[in-house]
Structure formats: C-alpha cells, structure tokens
Amino acid sequence: MLQTLDKEARLTEEAHRLYGLLKSVSKDKNAKWTYEDCLAAAPYTLSINRFKKEQNAVILAHSYTTPDLVYGVADFRGDSYELALKARETKADVIVFAGVWFMAETAKILNPEKKVLIPAGRAGCTLADAITGEEVKKLRAQHPGVPALCYINSLAEVKAQCDACVTSGNVFDIAQKMPGNELIFVPDLLMAQNLEAELVRRGTPKKIIAAGGSCYVHGHYRPEDVQKLRAEHAGIKVVAHPECPIEVCRLCDYMGSTKGMSAYVAASADKCFGMLTEFGLVNRLEAEHPDKTFIWPCGICEYMKRNTLANTLEALIDPRPEQVVEMEPALAAAAKKSIDKMFELAQ
Structure with a gap:
C-alpha cells in the first residue's frame, strides 16, 4: 500500500512538473497540453529519466520533436549544429538522439566507441535522401578542383565525399572561407539559391553548383x-x-x-x-x-514526430536493431573529416 501511494505521489509530482512546462505549448492550433496529458506522460518520463541515469545516457532532442520529449526527458535541445557539438563533447556512455537518421549517424561518427540510439529508427529526411555519395562523387568529377560543401542534412556517404560539412547557421560564413569562385553545394537546392544570393550581398560572389532536393516542410x-x-x-x-x-x-x-x-x-x-x-x-x-x-501557417515534419516517449523508453530498455546506429569504420572516418572541418571553419 505504501509503495502504491509512493508511486502515485511520484506520478503526481512529475505530472505537475510537466504541466508547468507544457501548459503554454500548443499541441495544434486550437488545443493545449492538459494536466491529464501530462499525467499520462509521467510514467514514461519517470522511467526514461531513471534508465538514462542508470545507463549513463544523454538524450539529445531536436527542436522539431514533440514538447514532451524536449522538456520531459532531453538533456540538451537545439538545432543540428548545437546537438552535434553536444554529441562531440559528451562524457556519457550512451547517446540517445531524438531526431532523424542523419543526426544520429553524425553522433556515431563523432563517437565511434559509444552506443548511439535513435528512438524513431531509420527516420528519413527528404534532404538527406535526395542524393547519394556516388552521385556526389560523379558531380565532383564533372567539376574537378571545385570545393564541395554538404549540408549537415546528408548521409555519411555524402559527407565522406565533401570537403566540409555546414549547417544552416554557419553555411554563409564557411562558404566565404572556401577557396575559388565556384562551389559545389548539396543536397539543398533552395538553400543553394539563398547561399548564392547571400554571398553576392556580402561582396564575395561565387557560382554555386547545386544538386539534390528540398525540405518538404x-x-x-x-x-x-x-x-x-x-x-x-x-x-x-x-x-x-x-x-x-x-x-x-x-x-x-x-x-x-x-x-x-x-x-x-x-x-x-x-x-x-x-x-x-x-x-x-x-x-x-x-x-x-x-x-x-x-x-504559424503550416509545416510539420512527420519524420521528427516519429520520436515518442514510448519508443525512447524502448530504445533504452531493449532497442530494436533499427534503433541502434552502426557505422562502417572507414566510412565514419571519411565522413568525420568533413564534420571536423566544419567545426574548424565555424570557429
């Protein structure tokens, strides 16, 4: 009986904590998080935070995931660059990346000896899936000597073919630092247009050779x-x-x-x-x-929303094969060069 009362008290306390954080956050345009929502989430957040501590795990949550993850269990929240930095700096034994596959893949590249988990499994990205490493290799052969940048929203095989990786926060500065007046940029065709225009505005114009696709959001x-x-x-x-x-x-x-x-x-x-x-x-x-x-007019990434409290707990307790990020060492080493170059140039 005392154990039951203690459990109920802990659930109530956790629900109040979550409600304090989430009551102002919209679930959609008309509804808000209710106390009942938070009470339903409490068993998951309590368990995740307990297992996280036991396993010396860190949870990185992209801002596009849901608020119960961002505020309920994440140790760090942010964009791709912020979370890549946290992945590089962490002392944890296990990294749980609530995001999409290329993000968890990047965390593994930076931490080949650590266990890296992604709750959503092989959650894709319309940008990362828009071009392959072989296609980048062919593009570079068509433009010999031209430096190649890849957006961080790309797979390891693409990063391995490029000189440096970039994020939306540092792409303009890094592009300016690349030699020459031409630049290959993959895999975001729309960002490539914004990049070319911004370099003109800054007085350092470059011809951008672009390939790939676009973010569907x-x-x-x-x-x-x-x-x-x-x-x-x-x-x-x-x-x-x-x-x-x-x-x-x-x-x-x-x-x-x-x-x-x-x-x-x-x-x-x-x-x-x-x-x-x-x-x-x-x-x-x-x-x-x-x-x-x-x-907010519109725009939801269904890939990011595949991360849930339930599959985060599953990944910590008994991960499915697709939730465990594995990387061929040679590929990881090649991809890491472009990521390390980004950190160097972004300073």
Missing part, C-alpha cells in the same frame, strides 16, 4: 504566406529558414537557422512573429516566450 512556403501574415497581423515580424524558397526569404524580416530564429525572437522587442518553419520550434518559442504571439 520549408520548401512548401510561398510568398503568399508572407503576404497573408502581413495583411492579417499589423506589425508582424516574419522569420524564415534558409531551406525556404529564395522568393519567400526575400520578403521576410529575418532568415536564419533554428537557433538564429530563436535568438532573433528572444532579442526582439516585437510581440508578434510569423514562423515559416517546423511546428516544433513554434512549440518551444511559445513555452519560452509566453508574452509573445506566434503565427
């Missing part, structure tokens, strides 16, 4: 979305990710990475923001800036 935004936001919300500040089309970014008040957008909102005295990005970031900003209003 950010690539769907249109100029009409910006125009509608401004028409319906006087004084709104509109922010966009550089994965958005260039004609969209040119109409916005700010273009930048997930971290950059967060910093822009935090530093601004404005109170209303139009968010042309994935809904998970909107969740975070609502929780962290309750005094500000965020208008």
